[in-house]
Amino acid sequence: MSFWNNLALGAEVAFTTQNLLYCFLGVTLGNLMGVIPGVGAVAAVSILLPVTYHIPPSAGLIMLAGLYYGAVYGAVTGAILLNIPHTVSAVECLDGYPMARQGRAGVALFMTTIASLCGSIVGIVILALFAPPVAAIALTFESPDYFALVVLGMTGAVALARGSPIRSFIMILTGMLIGLVGMDVTSAQPRFTFGISEFIDGISIGVIAMGLFGVAELIANAGQLRVGTVKASDITWRSLLPTRDDIKRSWPAIVRGTGLGSFFGVLPGGGSVLASIIAYTTEKQMAAEPDRFGQGAIEGVVAPEAAANAACQTSFVPMLTLGIPTDPITAVMLAALLIKGVSPGPDFINAHPDIFWGLVVSFVIGNVLLVIWHIPFIRLWVRLLTVPFDILFPSVLVLICLGVYTIHNSTLDVLLVLVFGCIGYGMRLLRFEPAPLLIGLVLGPLMETYLRRSLIVSHGNVLALAERPISGTMLLVSALILIWTFRKRAGIKVEGPSQPNSAARAK
């Protein structure tokens, strides 16, 4: 089938009433949760996870993906108007909020929407062009290669994670252990179940994600977040229009951001957060007058936004073709697909061309929907930001608790989400990032399975793992990455955005 036939198939799938509806639902709810302070993309995807159990896999994936990029779009609104640092949009605060204070919020919102659209479209094109050949290469992989790939994914996540590599390593390993909870498929031995029958099937990733990202965030922000004031009437039609100077400064930044984002989205441990930070640092370094950054430089807003959205789309390449999640959100989506009996991997595109191409086309539809939400209807979202946090957080908590309950209709899961929420809060206090844990959760069982299979094939010879050219190269690269990361000690020291958050967090 040619490329255009595939697109036609995708359009056929994506334009069914049901899938259009789920796409709309996904991007709209994602945007909503992105705008709401203290929720964010991971929590958004997890809360809606139970809904996907009742709908076909293509609709479920379209909706979850919509939640993801919808939340990335939405988060920037809060960043610009109220200086709310979301995970995906922390760097957009640095120049977005100063722009808003100079009365240029409208321009910032308009240009970030354009930047998001550009980044997304390029990301989608890359996904459509490169996913099939990557899958074709991956089809030649055998168990040792997969084992090496998972190791590479793990080291990449350690090397690229924010903060100290030792900490992210501990987190990823902890995630792997939690992923092993339940019945061991090979030996039928229940592991770490402590005699609790609900644990036999393992702990749902939705429970863990909602605890670590949702409940932990609420605990940390409840009673702390003081949202400033913003008036919807400040954002007029006229205020959206950029000046000629804005456009001249923005477009090269958007192009660079898109390029960086597309690249970092594919890397394990990369994803949109890292992409946006790197895009910001790059803009600052390349700028003729770096002093403008932090004072409302439009390049510092559009480049990270383009990067985040491009990365968001390209992160689907490794997830769908290799079955390797690169960030916590794709980890949750991967788990959702597995539950539906669809396993992403090299066979995925051939076995389910309707799901893959339907998803690609739905990305285009979803992005157009988001532009519509963000340009004509921007005031609606601005108004949402005026809802005080003391009203939002109990409402979000109710959603989380009921969302968790509906996964298995089990109140034990509700208690577990609290346990993981407290653990997540403790991790925040001790400066452990929860993102690598979620990646490890998916990688752990995969790694064990491939290791086991490889060792059976090689008759227990560990060295055979590195003998194949593909696995050998990947293991060597992983080793080099690890050495490089630990020698640098602090990992890649991305110039941490020191956040001026006086408005968002009052002491």
Add this chain to the structure above:
Amino acid sequence: MSEIAKSPPSAAQNLIGGSLAVAFGIAVLAVASHYPMGSLLRMGPGFFPCVIAVLIVLLGLALVISGLRSRAGASSIKIQWRSVLAIALGVILFAVSLERAGLVPATLMLVLVSSLAEPNWRPHRVAVLAVVVTALVYLLFVTVLQIPVSAVSL
């Protein structure tokens, strides 16, 4: 997220975090060592978890050592007990009462109790919020999604 991006972790954060990691690793080892280890040819269910647990212990020790070495960064760890307790109590009450008392009382309690995390708790505002949220949740989860929970069962 803001505090994470700032200065490197303090000595106390390294010490406590590292010790917890070591303790966690040892606990996992204690449990996993009871599972059959198998051989390299046929890995038993205990093999992989034990390897990971040993790695966690080693990495935890590394954190402890770096915590002992540096005296830098005296950032104290401040737990917001009010938020932790209010949210924990709210969720526990919700979990206990959802299937026994029904969705409506459970949700009302969750909103009322968890909102105590806010230092200036305003009863009227919270009461209105609880009623509105409960009504919406009832519509969404019972009427639309039809989860097997009764609204009120006494």
